[in-house]
Structure formats: structure tokens, C-alpha cells
Amino acid sequence: MPETRQTILVVEDEPPIAETIVYALQTEGFIPVWKTTGREALAVLGRQPVALVVLDVGLPDMSGFDVCREIQRQGPTPVIFLTARSSEVDKIVGLELGADDYLAKPFSPRELTARVRAVLRRTQGGATKPVPAAGTWQHDAARCRISYAGHVLDLTRNEYRLLGALLAAPGRVFSRDQLMTAAWDDPGAALDRTVDAHIKTLRAKLREAAPDADPIATHRGMGYSLKEE
Secondary structure (H helix, E strand, O other), X not given: OXXXXXXXXXXXXXXXXXXXXXXXXXXXXXXXXXXXXXXXXXXXXHHOOOOEEEEEOEOOOOEHHHHHHHHHHHOOOOEEEEEXXXXXXXXXXXXXOOOOXXXXXOOOHHHHHHHHHHHHHHHHOOOOOOOOXXXXXXXXXXXXXXXXXXXXXXXXXXXXXXXXXXXXXXXXXXXXXXXXXXXXXXXXXXXXXXXXXXXXXXXXXXXXXXXOOOOEEEEOOOEEEEXXX
């Protein structure tokens, strides 16, 4: 049982499924807060801290994908998607929005709580790692915030993890598989092109901070690295 009980926001409009999730989370020592619409969920996030969001894709008032986008704008809150659709396209969309995991219905409540714990360990654990060029990069691990050239970068969860992995070892070439492992709790759900898409958006955000800079190097056929300064 967690030393400090953490609040988990459950956004699910089907009562039988939601009640099962709530019971499983309570049994594991979490404090579940259940809402049935995206707007209600966003209202909760606006007034209280939440450790993680279990988010159904098919909500009655708005898409879970849209809710996830708004969550990412507000801050780096971990998200696990629930969906009746398990196609590759849905997985790519969900992961590229910054979701931390993806679980298709029907699922085992035990599997869900295990994934909740895994995501929380990943997102809340670990000490701050050294980063290069303090004048160029600043990494506030406690706040999950990275700054470049004096500008705080507006990063999704997975963008933050990818860049954090590169920052931890400047000059090292990371394969796509290694970056998937670093950024996703279930690397098997990600694809090479998903990593490439995240790198592309990272580069765009870095150019906004410093238009003439290009700190991420592509190594054709191998992967990516952060340029040493």
C-alpha cells in the first residue's frame, strides 16, 4: 500500500466498469475520484492535485483524446487510456498525445492497477540526472520541466521523457527501441514512426526557443543523440 494515498481520477461513463475500477483502486490503497464526462474531469483537475488519470476514450460530451490534450496543457499529469478500440491507429493517436499507457476493454482490474503503479513509479521515481551545458539546458525533474536557451519547453509527457533520456547522456546515440523503452511504460505499443513523430515535434519546440539551434542529431539507420556542446 502506498505510504501516502494518491488520488486517481477515473473518467468513465459506464457505471459497471467504473465501479469495478473504483473498487480495485480502493483495494490497492488509492483514493479514486469518479467522473462520467470530460468537462467534469477537467473541473476536478482545476481544483485539486491528481496523481494519475484513467481516461475512457468514448465519453458522452467530448473525446477522451480532446480531454488528454487539455490535461497536457495544464501540466504533466500521467494518463492511461481505456478504450473499446484496440487498433494500431488508436494506439498511435493516444500515445502521440502524451498518454502513458493504453488498455483495451475488456481488461482485468488487477492488470489496470498494476499499470497504474508502473506509471506512477516511472513518473514519480528517480533522482535528477546531470544535464549538459547548464547555461543552455535546465532540467527541473521535480516539476518535470525542461528549459532550453532560457525558455521553458511546453512538452507532452512522452516528449519530456524522450528529451530527458537524451539529456542524460549527451553524445550517446540512442536507438528507437531504447527511446521507446525510456519514454513508454509499454514500449511494445509504440512504433518506430511514433518516436520519429515525437522527435519532429521536439525539434519544432526547440526551434521556437532558439531558431538557429538544432541540438538533436539524426544518425541514419541508428537513431538519435543530443549534440555535445
